[in-house]
Amino acid sequence: MSQASALRSVRTALGDPSFVTHDREFEAVLGAAPRLARVLATDAHEGPVYVPDEDALYFTTLPRPQNVPTAGVPRVDVKRIALDGDRFPLEPDRVSTVREKANVANGMALDHDGRLVVCEQGTRSQHAAITRLGRERGTVETLVDEWGGLRFNSPNDVVVKSDETIWFTDPSYGHLQGFRPEPQIGDYVYRLDPETARLHVVADSFDKPNGLAFSPDEQVLYIGDTGANQEPGSYHPARPHHIKAFDVVDGRRLENERLFCVITPGFPDGIKVDADGRVYASSSSGVQVFAPTGELIGEINLPGAVNFTFGGPGRNVLLITTDGAVWAAALATTGPSRVRGV
Numbered sequence: 001m002s003q004a005s006a007l008r009s010v011r012t013a014l015g016d017p018s019f020v021t022h023d024r025e026f027e028a029v030l031g032a033a034p035r036l037a038r039v040l041a042t043d044a045h046e047g048p049v050y051v052p053d054e055d056a057l058y059f060t061t062l063p064r065p066q067n068v069p070t071a072g073v074p075r076v077d078v079k080r081i082a083l084d085g086d087r088f089p090l091e092p093d094r095v096s097t098v099r100e101k102a103n104v105a106n107g108m109a110l111d112h113d114g115r116l117v118v119c120e121q122g123t124r125s126q127h128a129a130i131t132r133l134g135r136e137r138g139t140v141e142t143l144v145d146e147w148g149g150l151r152f153n154s155p156n157d158v159v160v161k162s163d164e165t166i167w168f169t170d171p172s173y174g175h176l177q178g179f180r181p182e183p184q185i186g187d188y189v190y191r192l193d194p195e196t197a198r199l200h201v202v203a204d205s206f207d208k209p210n211g212l213a214f215s216p217d218e219q220v221l222y223i224g225d226t227g228a229n230q231e232p233g234s235y236h237p238a239r240p241h242h243i244k245a246f247d248v249v250d251g252r253r254l255e256n257e258r259l260f261c262v263i264t265p266g267f268p269d270g271i272k273v274d275a276d277g278r279v280y281a282s283s284s285s286g287v288q289v290f291a292p293t294g295e296l297i298g299e300i301n302l303p304g305a306v307n308f309t310f311g312g313p314g315r316n317v318l319l320i321t322t323d324g325a326v327w328a329a330a331l332a333t334t335g336p337s338r339v340r341g342v
Helices: 003-014 026-030
Strands: 019-021 035-041 044-051 056-061 078-082 095-099 105-110 116-120 129-133 140-144 158-160 166-170 188-193 198-203 209-214 220-225 242-249 253-262 271-273 279-283 286-290 296-301 307-311 317-321 325-330
Touching: 019 026, 026 296, 044 116, 044 307, 044 317, 044 325, 056 105, 105 158, 105 166, 116 158, 158 209, 166 209, 188 209, 198 253, 209 279, 220 271, 253 279, 271 307, 279 307
Parallel strands: 044 105, 209 271
Antiparallel strands: 019 296, 035 325, 044 056, 056 078, 078 095, 105 116, 116 129, 129 140, 158 166, 166 188, 188 198, 209 220, 220 242, 242 253, 271 279, 279 286, 286 296, 307 317, 317 325
Protein backbone atom coordinates (compact mmCIF):
# COMPACT_ATOMS: atom_id res chain seq x y z
CA MET A 1 0.00 0.00 0.00
CA SER A 2 1.33 3.46 -0.91
CA GLN A 3 1.76 6.13 1.75
CA ALA A 4 -1.10 8.14 0.20
CA SER A 5 -3.38 5.09 0.34
CA ALA A 6 -2.36 4.45 3.93
CA LEU A 7 -3.26 8.01 4.90
CA ARG A 8 -6.65 7.69 3.22
CA SER A 9 -7.23 4.53 5.24
CA VAL A 10 -6.39 6.34 8.47
CA ARG A 11 -8.83 9.15 7.64
CA THR A 12 -11.58 6.68 6.75
CA ALA A 13 -11.03 4.70 9.94
CA LEU A 14 -11.30 7.80 12.10
CA GLY A 15 -14.37 9.03 10.27
CA ASP A 16 -14.22 12.44 11.97
CA PRO A 17 -13.64 15.61 9.92
CA SER A 18 -12.41 17.34 13.08
CA PHE A 19 -9.05 15.58 12.68
CA VAL A 20 -6.94 15.69 9.50
CA THR A 21 -3.99 13.31 9.17
CA HIS A 22 -0.92 14.19 7.10
CA ASP A 23 1.45 11.57 8.49
CA ARG A 24 0.95 8.29 10.33
CA GLU A 25 2.72 9.73 13.38
CA PHE A 26 -0.51 11.63 14.03
CA GLU A 27 -2.13 8.32 14.96
CA ALA A 28 -0.10 8.35 18.19
CA VAL A 29 -1.62 11.74 18.97
CA LEU A 30 -5.20 10.73 18.22
CA GLY A 31 -5.38 7.15 19.45
CA ALA A 32 -8.41 5.01 18.62
CA ALA A 33 -11.17 7.39 19.70
CA PRO A 34 -10.29 11.11 19.49
CA ARG A 35 -13.12 13.50 20.27
CA LEU A 36 -13.67 17.20 19.75
CA ALA A 37 -16.45 18.75 21.84
CA ARG A 38 -17.50 22.22 22.93
CA VAL A 39 -16.99 22.70 26.66
CA LEU A 40 -19.22 25.78 26.88
CA ALA A 41 -19.86 29.15 25.26
CA THR A 42 -17.91 31.98 26.89
CA ASP A 43 -15.67 34.91 25.94
CA ALA A 44 -12.42 32.92 26.29
CA HIS A 45 -9.63 34.58 24.31
CA GLU A 46 -6.10 33.99 25.63
CA GLY A 47 -3.91 32.66 28.41
CA PRO A 48 -5.56 29.26 29.04
CA VAL A 49 -4.03 27.59 32.10
CA TYR A 50 -5.17 24.29 33.55
CA VAL A 51 -4.84 23.88 37.33
CA PRO A 52 -4.80 20.17 38.27
CA ASP A 53 -5.58 20.55 41.98
CA GLU A 54 -8.83 22.36 41.09
CA ASP A 55 -9.64 20.63 37.79
CA ALA A 56 -10.18 24.17 36.52
CA LEU A 57 -9.28 26.24 33.49
CA TYR A 58 -8.27 29.89 33.85
CA PHE A 59 -8.25 32.26 30.87
CA THR A 60 -8.31 35.92 29.86
CA THR A 61 -11.41 37.22 28.14
CA LEU A 62 -11.95 38.65 24.70
CA PRO A 63 -11.10 42.38 24.86
CA ARG A 64 -14.23 44.49 24.63
CA PRO A 65 -14.87 48.25 24.53
CA GLN A 66 -15.61 50.15 27.72
CA ASN A 67 -17.81 53.16 28.28
CA VAL A 68 -16.46 56.64 28.96
CA PRO A 69 -14.26 57.85 30.59
CA THR A 70 -12.18 54.83 29.52
CA ALA A 71 -13.34 54.72 25.90
CA GLY A 72 -10.76 53.17 23.61
CA VAL A 73 -9.29 51.02 26.38
CA PRO A 74 -10.35 47.39 26.01
CA ARG A 75 -11.63 45.60 29.08
CA VAL A 76 -10.22 42.16 29.86
CA ASP A 77 -11.07 39.97 32.86
CA VAL A 78 -9.47 36.81 34.21
CA LYS A 79 -12.06 34.04 34.45
CA ARG A 80 -12.25 30.44 35.62
CA ILE A 81 -14.17 27.37 34.47
CA ALA A 82 -14.84 24.65 37.02
CA LEU A 83 -14.36 21.53 34.89
CA ASP A 84 -15.74 18.06 35.52
CA GLY A 85 -13.12 15.61 34.30
CA ASP A 86 -13.76 14.74 30.67
CA ARG A 87 -17.50 15.46 30.77
CA PHE A 88 -18.45 17.90 28.02
CA PRO A 89 -20.44 20.04 27.40
CA LEU A 90 -20.75 21.85 30.73
CA GLU A 91 -23.25 24.24 32.25
CA PRO A 92 -22.77 28.04 31.78
CA ASP A 93 -22.79 28.66 35.56
CA ARG A 94 -19.41 26.93 35.85
CA VAL A 95 -17.76 30.17 34.70
CA SER A 96 -16.72 32.70 37.36
CA THR A 97 -14.66 35.90 37.37
CA VAL A 98 -11.35 35.89 39.25
CA ARG A 99 -10.20 39.43 38.47
CA GLU A 100 -12.13 42.21 36.76
CA LYS A 101 -10.45 44.84 34.56
CA ALA A 102 -7.10 43.04 34.60
CA ASN A 103 -5.07 45.71 32.77
CA VAL A 104 -5.69 44.14 29.35
CA ALA A 105 -4.22 40.81 30.45
CA ASN A 106 -3.26 38.34 27.74
CA GLY A 107 -1.03 35.27 28.16
CA MET A 108 -0.74 33.42 31.47
CA ALA A 109 1.23 30.54 32.98
CA LEU A 110 1.36 28.71 36.30
CA ASP A 111 4.37 29.07 38.56
CA HIS A 112 5.67 26.34 40.86
CA ASP A 113 3.63 27.60 43.81
CA GLY A 114 0.40 27.44 41.85
CA ARG A 115 0.11 31.19 41.22
CA LEU A 116 -0.84 32.65 37.86
CA VAL A 117 1.89 34.60 36.08
CA VAL A 118 0.12 37.14 33.89
CA CYS A 119 1.12 39.26 30.89
CA GLU A 120 -0.60 42.62 31.46
CA GLN A 121 -0.49 44.60 28.23
CA GLY A 122 -1.28 47.86 29.96
CA THR A 123 -3.03 50.99 28.70
CA ARG A 124 -2.04 54.57 27.94
CA SER A 125 -2.34 55.40 31.62
CA GLN A 126 -1.34 52.10 33.27
CA HIS A 127 2.03 50.43 32.75
CA ALA A 128 2.40 47.07 31.06
CA ALA A 129 3.84 44.44 33.40
CA ILE A 130 4.44 40.83 34.28
CA THR A 131 2.45 40.17 37.43
CA ARG A 132 1.61 37.30 39.74
CA LEU A 133 -2.04 36.65 40.57
CA GLY A 134 -3.13 34.68 43.63
CA ARG A 135 -5.93 32.32 42.66
CA GLU A 136 -7.71 32.30 46.03
CA ARG A 137 -7.75 35.99 46.96
CA GLY A 138 -7.06 37.63 43.62
CA THR A 139 -4.04 39.49 45.00
CA VAL A 140 -1.74 41.01 42.37
CA GLU A 141 2.04 41.36 42.68
CA THR A 142 4.10 43.17 40.04
CA LEU A 143 7.22 41.19 39.13
CA VAL A 144 8.64 43.55 36.50
CA ASP A 145 7.31 46.49 34.48
CA GLU A 146 10.38 47.91 32.70
CA TRP A 147 13.69 47.06 31.08
CA GLY A 148 16.61 49.44 31.57
CA GLY A 149 14.28 52.18 32.74
CA LEU A 150 12.11 51.85 29.61
CA ARG A 151 8.53 50.65 29.67
CA PHE A 152 7.41 47.40 28.07
CA ASN A 153 5.33 47.42 24.89
CA SER A 154 2.51 44.95 25.63
CA PRO A 155 3.65 41.57 27.02
CA ASN A 156 1.89 38.82 25.14
CA ASP A 157 2.75 35.28 26.26
CA VAL A 158 4.74 33.67 29.06
CA VAL A 159 6.19 30.34 30.21
CA VAL A 160 7.73 29.32 33.53
CA LYS A 161 10.81 27.09 33.28
CA SER A 162 11.63 24.33 35.79
CA ASP A 163 14.26 26.58 37.43
CA GLU A 164 11.41 29.05 38.11
CA THR A 165 12.68 31.65 35.62
CA ILE A 166 9.99 33.42 33.61
CA TRP A 167 10.33 33.80 29.82
CA PHE A 168 7.99 36.13 27.94
CA THR A 169 7.41 37.94 24.66
CA ASP A 170 6.76 41.68 24.32
CA PRO A 171 5.46 42.70 20.89
CA SER A 172 4.13 46.20 20.22
CA TYR A 173 0.56 45.11 19.50
CA GLY A 174 -0.85 47.42 22.16
CA HIS A 175 0.37 50.46 20.21
CA LEU A 176 -0.79 49.03 16.87
CA GLN A 177 -4.22 48.42 18.38
CA GLY A 178 -4.42 51.92 19.83
CA PHE A 179 -4.41 51.37 23.60
CA ARG A 180 -0.67 51.75 24.35
CA PRO A 181 1.70 54.68 23.73
CA GLU A 182 4.43 54.59 21.10
CA PRO A 183 7.03 51.90 21.91
CA GLN A 184 10.19 52.83 23.81
CA ILE A 185 11.95 49.52 23.08
CA GLY A 186 12.07 46.81 20.45
CA ASP A 187 9.86 43.76 20.16
CA TYR A 188 11.97 41.49 22.36
CA VAL A 189 11.87 38.17 24.17
CA TYR A 190 12.94 38.26 27.84
CA ARG A 191 14.12 36.01 30.66
CA LEU A 192 13.27 37.09 34.23
CA ASP A 193 14.76 35.55 37.34
CA PRO A 194 12.15 36.36 40.01
CA GLU A 195 14.58 35.54 42.82
CA THR A 196 17.12 38.17 41.79
CA ALA A 197 14.77 40.41 39.74
CA ARG A 198 17.35 40.31 36.94
CA LEU A 199 15.85 40.73 33.48
CA HIS A 200 17.66 39.95 30.22
CA VAL A 201 16.79 40.18 26.54
CA VAL A 202 17.29 36.70 25.07
CA ALA A 203 16.11 37.36 21.50
CA ASP A 204 15.77 40.53 19.44
CA SER A 205 15.35 39.21 15.88
CA PHE A 206 11.54 39.06 15.77
CA ASP A 207 8.97 41.23 14.02
CA LYS A 208 6.19 40.35 16.49
CA PRO A 209 7.22 37.64 18.98
CA ASN A 210 4.13 35.90 20.27
CA GLY A 211 3.59 32.39 21.67
CA LEU A 212 6.45 30.38 23.14
CA ALA A 213 7.02 26.92 24.60
CA PHE A 214 9.94 24.81 25.82
CA SER A 215 10.57 21.29 24.60
CA PRO A 216 9.89 18.69 27.33
CA ASP A 217 13.61 18.56 28.28
CA GLU A 218 13.84 22.39 28.08
CA GLN A 219 16.78 22.17 25.69
CA VAL A 220 14.87 23.94 22.92
CA LEU A 221 12.66 27.05 23.03
CA TYR A 222 10.07 27.54 20.29
CA ILE A 223 8.92 31.11 19.61
CA GLY A 224 6.23 32.18 17.16
CA ASP A 225 6.50 35.31 15.02
CA THR A 226 3.14 36.77 14.02
CA GLY A 227 4.47 39.76 12.09
CA ALA A 228 2.01 38.95 9.30
CA ASN A 229 -0.67 40.28 11.65
CA GLN A 230 -0.10 44.01 12.19
CA GLU A 231 -3.29 46.08 12.35
CA PRO A 232 -6.33 44.35 13.85
CA GLY A 233 -7.68 41.85 11.36
CA SER A 234 -4.79 42.32 8.92
CA TYR A 235 -2.67 39.69 7.20
CA HIS A 236 0.57 40.54 5.40
CA PRO A 237 1.84 37.25 3.93
CA ALA A 238 5.28 38.65 3.13
CA ARG A 239 5.90 39.25 6.84
CA PRO A 240 6.65 36.44 9.33
CA HIS A 241 4.08 33.77 10.13
CA HIS A 242 6.43 31.11 11.38
CA ILE A 243 7.97 29.44 14.43
CA LYS A 244 11.68 29.69 15.21
CA ALA A 245 13.59 27.19 17.36
CA PHE A 246 16.56 28.02 19.62
CA ASP A 247 18.91 25.88 21.66
CA VAL A 248 18.83 26.80 25.35
CA VAL A 249 22.42 27.10 26.61
CA ASP A 250 23.20 26.90 30.33
CA GLY A 251 19.49 27.43 30.98
CA ARG A 252 19.97 31.13 30.31
CA ARG A 253 20.91 31.94 26.71
CA LEU A 254 19.45 31.18 23.29
CA GLU A 255 21.68 30.05 20.43
CA ASN A 256 21.43 28.42 16.99
CA GLU A 257 18.32 30.24 15.78
CA ARG A 258 16.61 28.33 12.97
CA LEU A 259 13.29 28.10 11.18
CA PHE A 260 11.14 25.33 12.65
CA CYS A 261 8.01 25.68 10.49
CA VAL A 262 5.88 28.15 8.55
CA ILE A 263 2.21 28.37 9.52
CA THR A 264 -0.42 28.59 6.83
CA PRO A 265 -3.21 29.55 6.74
CA GLY A 266 -2.80 32.35 9.25
CA PHE A 267 -0.09 32.68 11.86
CA PRO A 268 1.03 30.90 15.07
CA ASP A 269 -0.58 32.49 18.11
CA GLY A 270 -0.66 29.75 20.75
CA ILE A 271 2.21 27.24 20.94
CA LYS A 272 2.49 24.15 23.16
CA VAL A 273 4.39 20.85 23.16
CA ASP A 274 3.29 17.37 24.20
CA ALA A 275 5.20 14.84 26.29
CA ASP A 276 6.86 13.40 23.17
CA GLY A 277 8.10 16.76 21.92
CA ARG A 278 5.57 17.39 19.19
CA VAL A 279 4.76 21.06 18.66
CA TYR A 280 1.18 22.38 18.49
CA ALA A 281 0.39 25.77 16.97
CA SER A 282 -2.81 27.67 16.29
CA SER A 283 -3.63 28.72 12.73
CA SER A 284 -6.63 30.11 10.89
CA SER A 285 -7.92 26.59 10.32
CA GLY A 286 -7.44 25.29 13.86
CA VAL A 287 -4.52 23.64 15.64
CA GLN A 288 -1.64 22.28 13.58
CA VAL A 289 0.60 19.53 14.97
CA PHE A 290 4.26 19.14 13.99
CA ALA A 291 6.81 16.41 14.58
CA PRO A 292 9.88 17.51 16.58
CA THR A 293 11.68 17.71 13.23
CA GLY A 294 9.24 20.33 11.93
CA GLU A 295 7.03 18.28 9.58
CA LEU A 296 3.27 18.88 9.71
CA ILE A 297 1.71 15.57 10.76
CA GLY A 298 -1.91 16.52 11.45
CA GLU A 299 -4.50 19.14 12.28
CA ILE A 300 -7.43 19.68 14.58
CA ASN A 301 -10.00 21.38 12.39
CA LEU A 302 -11.35 24.26 14.50
CA PRO A 303 -11.43 27.66 12.73
CA GLY A 304 -11.11 30.50 15.22
CA ALA A 305 -8.71 28.67 17.54
CA VAL A 306 -6.64 31.23 19.44
CA ASN A 307 -4.73 29.43 22.19
CA PHE A 308 -4.82 26.14 24.10
CA THR A 309 -3.34 24.07 26.89
CA PHE A 310 -3.20 20.45 27.93
CA GLY A 311 -5.46 19.60 30.84
CA GLY A 312 -7.82 17.09 32.36
CA PRO A 313 -7.02 14.51 35.05
CA GLY A 314 -4.96 12.53 32.54
CA ARG A 315 -3.37 15.61 30.89
CA ASN A 316 -4.68 14.29 27.56
CA VAL A 317 -7.34 16.93 26.83
CA LEU A 318 -6.36 19.91 24.71
CA LEU A 319 -8.49 22.83 25.96
CA ILE A 320 -8.83 25.40 23.17
CA THR A 321 -10.07 29.00 23.34
CA THR A 322 -11.88 30.43 20.28
CA ASP A 323 -13.11 33.85 21.54
CA GLY A 324 -16.71 32.64 21.73
CA ALA A 325 -16.23 29.27 23.42
CA VAL A 326 -13.84 26.77 24.94
CA TRP A 327 -13.44 23.44 23.14
CA ALA A 328 -11.88 20.17 24.27
CA ALA A 329 -9.98 17.72 22.07
CA ALA A 330 -9.62 14.38 23.88
CA LEU A 331 -6.42 12.78 22.59
CA ALA A 332 -4.18 9.78 23.27
CA THR A 333 -1.09 11.88 23.89
CA THR A 334 -0.49 14.00 27.01
CA GLY A 335 1.06 17.29 27.90
CA PRO A 336 4.51 17.46 29.54
CA SER A 337 4.90 16.57 33.19
CA ARG A 338 3.36 19.01 35.62
CA VAL A 339 5.53 21.60 37.27
CA ARG A 340 6.38 20.74 40.86
CA GLY A 341 4.19 22.07 43.61
CA VAL A 342 1.04 21.84 41.51
